[in-house]
Amino acid sequence: MLAYILRSLMQGLVVMLAVAFIAFSMFRFVGDPVVNMLGQEATLQDRAELTERLGLNDPVPLQFARFVADAVRGDFGISYRQGRKVSSLILERLPATVELAVLSAIFAFVTGIVFGVYAAIRRDGWIANVVMSVSLIGVSLPTFLIGIGLIYIFAVELRWLPSFGRGDTVQIGWWSTGLLTVSGLKSLVMPVLTLGFLQLTLVMRLVRSEMLEVMRADFIRFARARGIPERRIEFRHALRNTMIPVITIAGVQLGGVIAFAIVTETVFQWPGLGALFVNAVQFVDVPVMSAYLLFVAFVFVLTSLLVDIVYVALDPRLRGGTLVPAK
Amino acid sequence: MKPRYLALAAALFGVSVLALGAAEAKPVKWASAGDALTIDPHGQNEGLTTSVNQHMYESLTERDHAGKLHPLLASSWKVLPDDPTTWEFKLQEGVKFHDGSPFSADDVVFSYERAMQPTSDFKGYLTSVEKVTKVDDQTVRIKTKGPNPLLVNNTSSIRIMSKAWAEKNNATKAQDFKNKEENFAVRNANGTGPFVLVSREADVKTVMKRNENYWAKAKVPLEITELTYVPIKQDATRIAALLSGEVDFVQDVPVQDIARLKSQPKIRVTSGPENRTIFFGMDVASKDLKGDNVEGKNPFADQRVRQAMNMALNRQAIQRVVMRGESIPTGIILPPFANGWTKELDAAPATDVAKAKALLAEAGYPNGFSVTLHCSNDRYINDEGICQAAVGMFGQIGVKVNLVSQSKSIHFNLIQKNPPETEFYLVGWGVPTFDSDYVFSYMYHSRTGSQGSWNATGYSDKDVDAQIQTLSKEIDIAKRDATIAKIWAKVKDETIYLPIHHQSLSYGMNSTLDIPVDVSNNPKLKMVSFKGS
Secondary structure, three states: OHHHHHHHHHHHHHHHHHHHHHHHHHOOOOOOHHHHHOOOOOOHHHHHHHHHHOOOOOOHHHHHHHHHHHHHOOOOOEOOOOOOEHHHHHHHHHHHHHHHHHHHHHHHHHHHHHHHHHHHHOOOOHHHHHHHHHHHHHHHOOHHHHHHHHHHHHHHHOOOOOOOOOOOOEEEOOEEEOOOOHHHHHHHHHHHHHHHHHHHHHHHHHHHHHHHHHHOOHHHHHHHHOOOOHHHHHHHHHHHHHHHHHHHHHHHHHHHHHHOOHHHHHHOOOOOHHHHHHHHHHHOOHHHHHHHHHHHHHHHHHHHHHHHHHHHHHOHHHHHHHHHHHO | OHHHHHHHHHHHHHHHHHHOOOOOOOEEEEEEOOOOOOOOOOOOOOHHHHHHHOOOOEEOEEEOOOOOEEEOOEEEEEEOOOOOOEEEEEEOOOOEOOOOOEOOHHHHHHHHHHHOOOOOOOHHHHOOEEEEEEEEOOEEEEEEOOOOOOHHHHHHHOEEOOHHHHHHOOOOOOOOOOOOOOOHHHOOOOOOOOEEEEEEEOOOEEEEEEOOOOOOHHHOOOOOOEEEEEEOOOHHHHHHHHHOOOOOEEOOOOHHHHHHHHOOOOEEEEEEEEEEEEEEEEOOOOOOOOOOOOOOOOHHHOHHHHHHHHHHOOHHHHHHHHOOOOEEEOOOOOOOOOEOOOHHHHOOOOOOHHHHHHHHHHOOOOOOEEEEEEEEOOOOOOHHHHHHHHHHHHHHOOEEEEEEEEOHHHHHHHHHOOOOOOOEEEEEEOOOOOEHHHHHHHHHOOOEOOEOOOOOOOOOOHHHHHHHHHHOOOOOHHHHHHHHHHHHHHHHHHOOEEEEEEEEEEEEEEOOOOOOOOOOOOOOHHHOOOOOO
């Protein structure tokens, strides 16, 4: 068990280093921060001086080593765009993204499972058919369009919900939350729907097909033969077995939602990490970009580690399998 | 439960205050695509940063929305009669900073010295300055290295901060990225301006309230009680916020939305020219272009080729189709309100494909040639669309253009590299000093140490360089203007750049407001007075 987790940790570390290197080397091609940082009046000499001040003239391996050493200490430098510590920028933006991601994940999983189960049990009913067709739209429409569509209906035409931003927030320690104010909750509705929609359709389709699969399995047939009531078979036996793969992908999906909330955050001017990253890319704000990429990698490594642990807990066979070679 | 009662009490209190006839709250929410980068007044010389900061920090002079220079913190100025290298500024009396401390000559000297430091982004405006000295509390002298007739034009860009406040908060230097430290002035402000900073959350919102003790209250309406600036990056979201009434003023309306906004009864749209001209530059100096299909020769080096390309451009079509009428086609890379502009210079050659083809044939390219054009796609209004349209127009005379359009952070790098990494490119240029000298020294002067930093054409003419250099020292205005006219006549004839148009801007607002387009795109909201309501 311990060896298994240690090995996962080692893998995670390798992934982090690889991402750090890719992030770092990619930035050498995205553009020159000096151009953006100096106004149009800059002379050739100004540019040379600033390049030197930013340490961009040093050999690349040295720059990378410095980058990794600083990153390990949690020091990502100063944002070129805002002139503030990158670590504090990220911490400031984290609550907005986490609240958005967690709420849309909950929305996606709860509704996804409910509709999925329904579509599996009443697979020929007209509601099930409508749900399945709508989910097709959900998969094929880009997030951007869904967001803009919602804004036009609920903000411009009906004026029920705000079109951008996070509304009023309440500060609890370093965490700022929008969950405790009316305008904060109102502001969450459309971004949560937009970000959750794709996940919702994926979960729903997965639950439906898994459930249909399980319903054809031998043990369900035996259960029917034993005369167990249909309701009980559906919810006790079938749903339980359906949930194992669904729960294991949940962790990975949550990581994905946090990492790729970029489009939703841009459409709704949501002050989270995704929007921070988009602004950083346009300004070639290298310290922010690299810190963000490392953060995303970290979230993925962490969630897949958690999923590994959950696997072990759920499946006793895995436990034995990894312990033996470790001895 | 508690907060709800509190809110209720606050609301009741607010209503009763209003009922008692106290000053009516008139907040304005103002949105644009990006955020101010910092509120350190000498940190970043960038449009939006200036737009926001000028509401809190003021300079010795200011420009109105048409670009005309007016006194602000300085009440008057003159060049000393016996010393043409020294300017003397008399300062306004009774001016106070937001923290209540009085404004004096010490603050001006301090701010100018701060703006001249290597880490300041405004030092470019003050390269000619040798020393700034205090004569008395109300008088400052600026000594320049040689006579500088234009110094006062640059003073509208240098904002004044309080010396005592900066010293107390350890913010005497503009942000330096090497020391990895934050600077107090990046998030805090103490100026003399019409609005006082309440809160600043970068990329989220910046809230300012009216400065009730504003020294120039009598001269401006100053009706807005609370000013909130919010960046909204997505065009569609920004316009939706205006339509839904969540914001009152949108500084950048995309051209495709103008017609739709104009049809709304509660929305007003104002349009006008910006201090910026869009044009193509060509490598006129290299022996051989890398990106063309002509071996051993540079077609752009031939003046006839450049003239032919100038003739191939259909500026009216670009204005009509790409810009939907929102631009002013031109034949010169200088905006109309800048010193040196004339109607004759602004005239572009008529589009004439046959004549252009003949010129190309005469220059030895009867079948044309091919070349690569670099274009930005996120900097100017419809920049990529302009390039696409131009590609077709050049194609009509046989010049096959291969278009590469990319983000500004990569595009500008190509132009600024030494030597430049582009041979044919789109760029836009504004003239903050409102004088031709600015265009000459950045766009036409040979690329040497401090000059020609944006001249990627390789154009270098000793004669022109010498004439440009006299402009910064000549104090006889008539003589100076004559030199400007002479230089324009020469460089326009040489066709070093292919001017396209002066960029136009559109502001969208709730119809109780009427904010004219500012040529520098720095709307001054202290000038706002509400209509009706």
